[in-house]
Amino acid sequence: DAGVIQSPRHEVTEMGQEVTLRCKPISGHDYLFWYRQTMMRGLELLIYFNNNVPIDDSGMPEDRFSAKMPNASFSTLKIQPSEPRDSAVYFCASSYLTSGRETQYFGPGTRLLVL
């Protein structure tokens, strides 16, 4: 398996622009997670899905952030409008719930810079 795939790997945009991050989870996994990593706040869970349904979005910082999972093999995280404080590395992770063996596998991350 190719692992969790994220695109783009790097994104540079200007303040006010819309940014869309993409994720393809590992085939067969039923949980998908979006994390953000910054120097100030470390690794934070933004939102996660179970069988394409959002379960907990309490980590989403504000209404400018939205996430969707239209099918089991694709998810997006959108920021509109983007701000410089959104600059961070965004990770997508997926897992498969089997009793006692659930482990999250992370994608390579998207490094976002908002100017």
Next chain:
Amino acid sequence: AQTVTQSQPEMSVQEAETVTLSCTYDTSESDYYLFWYKQPPSRQMILVIRQEAYKQQNATENRFSVNFQKAAKSFSLKISDSQLGDAAMYFCAYRGAGGTSYGKLTFGQGTILTVHP
């Protein structure tokens, strides 16, 4: 809410020596999982080792082992025979086994490990 604390921002070790990274956590749950992830300069998050709270036996994976002290809520990582490739940021993480925290990983602040040749 669960919290994870790594009190060592930085650690260093000589190649071939042993180093221990500390982690403590706070939870009211009785069933949970603990993890150590490694993040090299590439930023990729790599699972190093995991521990189920219901298991008394400490997990081991080759040169990596943990000292899990449930009563003390302590979960340290020991790296034996350190190699240059072990240099990375190491994160301790907690995941509840049920309830509202199910599926959510809570991370510590990380420990930067430097390996000297």
